[in-house]
Amino acid sequence: MNLANRLTLARIILVPVFLLILSIKVKYGQYIAAGVFILAASTDGLDGYIARKRNQVTRLGKFMDPLADKLMVSAALISLVELRMISAWVAFIIIAREFAVTGLRAVVAADGVVISASWLGKIKTVSQIIAIVFLFIHDFPFNLLKLNVSIGRLAMGVAVFFTVWSGLDYFRRARHLLKTSQK
Numbered sequence: 001m002n003l004a005n006r007l008t009l010a011r012i013i014l015v016p017v018f019l020l021i022l023s024i025k026v027k028y029g030q031y032i033a034a035g036v037f038i039l040a041a042s043t044d045g046l047d048g049y050i051a052r053k054r055n056q057v058t059r060l061g062k063f064m065d066p067l068a069d070k071l072m073v074s075a076a077l078i079s080l081v082e083l084r085m086i087s088a089w090v091a092f093i094i095i096a097r098e099f100a101v102t103g104l105r106a107v108v109a110a111d112g113v114v115i116s117a118s119w120l121g122k123i124k125t126v127s128q129i130i131a132i133v134f135l136f137i138h139d140f141p142f143n144l145l146k147l148n149v150s151i152g153r154l155a156m157g158v159a160v161f162f163t164v165w166s167g168l169d170y171f172r173r174a175r176h177l178l179k180t181s182q183k
Contacts, residue, residue, distance in 0.1 A: 004051035120166035131155035
């Protein structure tokens with residue numbers, strides 16, 4: 001198990017820690033949970049960078065990295081729904097897109113084709129993380145300005161937009177692969 005895979009595993013382990021902090025209702029719990037979420041999210045780019053730099057890209061890493069991302073974001077979205085900070089349909093769109101793209105990748109992988117992450121997918125991930133963090137920290141420091149708009153909700157709208165756009169883009173780019181895999 002190399003360092004990159006250990007970072008990915010750490011991200012998975014931080015998901016229940018994040019959920020536990022949210023569930024025990026401590027003072028500033030959502031801020032602490034946001035910190036844990038930021039720590040977990042920061043390992044996302046770092047593990048890939050280390051794996052590529054050290055030429056240690058593994059099949060385990062290729063499997064675990066997207067799984068860790070999906071667990072982390074899904075746990076946060078479900079928690080935000082439970083806390084009544086976002087509507088269930090928002091979480092559903094984001095989680096459904098992840099299932100759909102994962103399914104697409106699995107279908108074409110059976111033919112030996114790998115669909116790599118696109119720049120839209122990376123923007124999607126970053127926008128989701130930013131939105132989730134701002135919602136958990138109640139728009140701090142922007143809430144000090146007494147704005148009549150929630151930065152977190154606005155960021156979540158942007159995240160949903162990029163989630164849908166990137167999902168459609170994956171299917172557009174893979175449509176010819178889907179036609180050949182049906183034969």
